[in-house]
Amino acid sequence: MSRVVIFGAGGRTGRCLVDEALAAGHQVSAAMRTSVPLPGVESIVADLRDPASVEAAVKGQDVVISAIGPSGRKAMGLYSAAARALVPALEASGGARLIAITSAGVRRDDPSFKPIYRVLARTVMKEAYDDMRLMESIVRSSSVDWTFVRPTRLQDEPATGTYRVQDNETPEGGWQVTRTDVARFIVQEIGKRQWSHAFPTLAE
Template identity: 70%
Template sequence: MSKVLILGANGRSGRLLVEEARAAGHEVTAAVRTPQPGAQVVDLRDPASVEVALKGQDVVISAIGPAGRKADGLYSDAARALIPALDGVRLIAITSAGVRHNDPNFKPVYRILANTLMREAYDDMRAMESLVAAADLDWTFVRPTRLLDEPATGTYRVEDNQTPVGGWQITRTDLARFVIDEITTQAWLHRQPTLAE
């Protein structure tokens, strides 16, 4: 059993991560931006707030995202606040399959979106990954393809740093189960598993 802090715990993926982590027997702290019952408020742009939240934790799972569709620098700002507090704490951060510019298996339509409408958000995710990877830390960046709000299938595939051939979507529940399993297996330490059915 690990002590696990889940950032973005009130989002669609975050809620499932909390459920799966508790079901696996971990001691979970749900972290959110604004006050909510049963959750701890953490300002991811404030290193002092982040340091307090990480105290005593074994693993931090990041399921953060901007409040709206527009990128607001949250990923890179959070990385800067997290890095000083992550000594001895593992980070498992969810970004996106669109983060890799030259993924040979990424669907062309999604590549267009990644380079136009979603460009700022993906650039910010890349910045987060680069900042954390450059530090001497234990990290894993989980890169799901298109996320579905459907029951788990258990049939997803995983490739390191590229989308599985023909894959373009995965359920949020499958994503959550993969992330929580990674706490124990540590099979993807210092790698970027990309998930798709």
């Protein structure tokens, strides 16, 4: 059993992560800007733009999971702000590991992308993907043990178990994956530690 804190636990992917982590027997805390009671979970009030609250949330944890995301398409610097708060908190924790969700879209030149998604990566989603890349860069420049999970288009469907994973490259022909499959992959990775300092990219 690991002590796991999930930032963004109130979101759609975050709630899947909470369910999967609890089912796997982990001790789960949910870090959110406002306290929302979740069954079986310790609720921690933490704002990623407030480093002190982030450090308090990370203290004593074995694994920190970031499932954060802006409410709209505009990132508003959320990902990079999270990195700037999480890195010192993780370094001060004495060994907590970071597993963070970004997106396969950060590789805007990925030849496996459908043409429409390459266009979106350079236009509508450009700000969000740029901020995700900055988050990854900040964390990679630190001493933190990190994994960046890069799902393709997230679907609100039941898990299929048929997704594929490649490091820093979208599986050929893949363009979507369910949130529950992503959550299960991350929770399995807590114990396996197979993808440390890697970019597992998930797609069906």
